[in-house]
Amino acid sequence: MSTSKAGEAEAEAGGGVLPRLVTLLRPERFRLAVVGAFTVSSVGLLVIGPWLLGRATDLVFDGVVGRRLPAGQTKAQAVAELRAQGHGHLADMLAGMAVRPGAGVDLGRLGQLLxxxxxxxxxxxxxGWAQAxxxxxxxxxTMYRLREATEEKLTRxxxxxxxxHPHGDILSRVVNDVDNVDTTLQETLxxxxxxxxxxLTTLGVMFWISPVLALASLVTIPVVMAVVSVLAGRAKARFAAQWEQTGQLTSMVEETYTGHALILAYGRRDLVAEEFRQxxxxxxxxGYSAQLLSGSxxxxxxxxxxxNSVVVAALGGYQVATGAISLGAVQAFIQYSQRFTAPVIQSAGQMNVLQSGLVSAGRIFEFLDAPEEPALPAEPAEPAAEEQIAGNRPGGHRVRLEGVSFRYTPDTPLIEDFTLEAAPGQTVAIVGPTGAGKTTLVNLLVRFYEADGGRILLDGVDYRDLSRDQVRRCFGMVLQDTWLFHGTIRDNIGYGREGATDEEIRAAARAAHVDDFVRTLPDGYDTVLEGDASNVSSGQKQLLTIARAFLADPGILILDEATSNVDTRTEAMIQAAMARLRAGRTSFVIAHRLSTIHTADTIVVMDAGRVVEQGSHAELLDRQGFYHELYHSQFAETLVS
Structure with a gap:
């Protein structure tokens, strides 16, 4: 999807994002009710404040004017005298005031008001502080629950x-977009x-003070709404494009980081730098387009x-001069007018945050709505079937594939009518050229993908009658691509079985020939591996993953090019260790180097998703077929090299 199309899609979906975001707050209903009470109290007291200050202003102004009038004269006499002198406006203003001729400012009353x-x-x-x-x-x-939801979604x-989906875009959604929604939620709540x-409250008080001034203030609302509507609508689409582009840039950085060594080796540093600049x-x-529109x-x-303040001041001054309203009332009204427009201005100022947050929320909800694999079968397996596959039985498990077919895309067949059986304790080697379907077969065995046709049986029980967790508990894997996390060597090996003791971890390490090199490290098993485990060699990484498999002690073992990253001497040790590990369990071994699988009980030769040959190493060589050609071509390459 292009950036522009993605932005349009996010903008169209934004209408349903806000209600869904609100539903995330349901567990906080009681606290939100308390916040509502605090909000009403805070706003109510805040609205009373300007009225009290207006009363104080009137008290001061009345006292100043009253002191200038002769003592003993009534207000009516003072008004009549001003009219007789031709000061009609002053007379009207004085008539609207609560003055006492000859009396000054009532400091006691003023102190009480202040x-x-x-x-x-x-x-x-x-x-307000309690509310915040x-x-x-x-x-x-709320964001804690949202982060948990995204983490659980990743596992499903x-x-x-x-x-x-690009890994960088996924990371951007579960990290950057969640953080952006967090910021938005904090500010908008x-x-x-x-x-x-x-x-609402300020508007009511404004009409109570002066309907004329209130109506003048209301004229600005349609103007504000029009400005916000036009600019915010355009900014939302721009923010969608911005976050889509952020995901693409994150993806590129992730790829560049993981492939840094190859970039340097092939001299592509300048090219990658130019692509990054673009x-x-x-x-x-x-980002500039989005921020420019929202910032406007x-x-x-x-x-x-x-x-609006200018208009209110002009009309208010005229009304004071005509006696229609007091000076303090105008002062209070101006404060109310500012308080009336301030929330609108604040909301407008936060529209960029809100629009950006809604786009991020839309991206998160799109991720959360992605189709999942069902966690359980349509009909749970019978208890006898569960017991049949439970645990690592002596001799391993029986795995049978019957007429299995699979394709990644609907119009490109990959595996068709594939049939294979691995007896308990048997080692099955799977070989073939690149693209033959070897790794795809592993994905089907471990149920990373579901077969499109046929069926797979585990100890006679159909996969479709078992949950994925039930199937995967029977498998252990050692892959060509090593995966180690930031933590100690002990933690990385112990990942193979929860609750493993130190002695069990060390025993697994000794079986995989890990113990020897770990003891040479300054911190031994407490050595902390970096994020990419760069402080150990690639061969040592592979040994650690093999030790993890030893510790897991699975009923079915899958070895996918498990010795591809080790030297010849280490490979010999690993092969001996693997022979011990495979004993008493069913094993599937995928290898390109055919010299490593000649001891397998059965060798399955695949080509274009089909089994073309099957038998032992000696039998397949005697047939002088496809396997014979593969084997001797590798042998010839070894001699040439």
Whole structure:
């Protein structure tokens, strides 16, 4: 999918993302109810504050004006005198004030109002702090559950998903996108409820103070909504493209890192650097476009809000002059007007975060909605069948493939009508040219993929009557590509069986000829392997994975080019160890070097997904067929080299 198409798809899907994101908060319903109470208290007290300050302003202004009027004169017399002098506007203003001629500012009452206002703001801040603290916990617990869901999803996805999706994009979804949703959730949960409540309560107070000024303030709302709607809609599609490009860049970095040695060996450093610059440029352009559009929302809304303040100040001043409203009421209204537009401006300023977060949430939900392999069969296996395959029985398990067919893509057959039987304790070697289907056969045996046709039986029980976990518990694998994680050598070997003792780990290490080189390391079994295990050689990595298989002691063993990364001397030791490991269990050995499998009980020769020959090493050589040609071609290559 191209970046633009991906962006459009994410933008179209965004409509259903927000409700689904809200459903993640259901386990926090009680805490959210408490937060709602704190929010109402905080906003309510915050709304009272400007009214108290307006009353204080009126008290001061009335006292200043009253002190200038002659004592003993009533307010009505003062108003009449001003009208007689031709000061009609001043008379109207004085008529609307609560002045007492000759009296100054009531400092006691002023102190009470200011103290009450301070207490109101302090309590509002306290409730706001409690709200923020609870919401922080709500957001973190919600993201914890989301991370758990993505981790569990990774274990349930079929291997086909990882074969068809770039690893870097998957990593970007489960790491970068989850972090982005975390940021969005933190900010929106703290601001959205209080912003909505502030707008509603403030608007009610504004109409109570002055319907004319309130209507003038409301004119700005359609303008703000239009600005936000146009810019935010365009920004959302740009953010989708940005995060899609982030996934592609992450994928490229992951590939470059894993193949760093080959890049240097082939002198492709400059080429890779140029490709990275191109990808980085695309990401920069996508990010610039998204941030430019979303960043334009805030200053545009601020401009509208400032224009509204100018209009309110002008109309309010006129109303004070005509006596329709007091100066303190205008002051309070201006504060309410700013509080009314501030949540709108804040929300507009957070639209880039919200839009980016919704796109990331859409990518995460798309990942979580990917088709999974069913964990259990349609009908559970009979208890007798489960007991039949349970554990590592003496002599190993019997595996039979009957008419199995498989294809990765519907129009490209790979394995057709494949039949094979491995008796308990038997070693079956699978050989053939590249692309013959050897590794695919292993994937079918371990149920990384499901057969399209035919059936596979484990001790007479059909795979389809067993769960994948039941099947895989019978298998142990040593692959050509070693997998070691960041941890000690003891932990990496102990990964083969949970709860293994140190003595069992050391015994497995000795059986795989690991103990000798581990003892030469400064920290022995406590040596910490780096993320890519670069502090041990490739041959030692392979030995560690073989020791892990020794410890697992599986009923069925799969060796896929298990000795390809070791030298000749080490290979001889491994072959001897493998002979001991294969004893008493069914084994499948995949090898390109035919000299390593001549002792196998049965050799299956594959070509183009079919069994072309089957028999022992001597029998196949005597037939002088396909295996004979493969064997002697390798022997001739060895002599030439």
């Amino acid at each position: 103290g009450l206002a301070m207490t109101t703001y302090l309590l509002s801040a306290l409730f 603290r609870i919401l922080t916990g709500v957001a973190q617990r 996805l079929p291997l086909r998903y990882f074969d068809t 703290n601001q959205l409820p209080s912003s909505v409540l502030t707008v 990808e980085n440029t695309r990401l920069r352009r996508a 929302i805030f200053p545009a809304v601020v401009l509208v809000g400032n224009l």
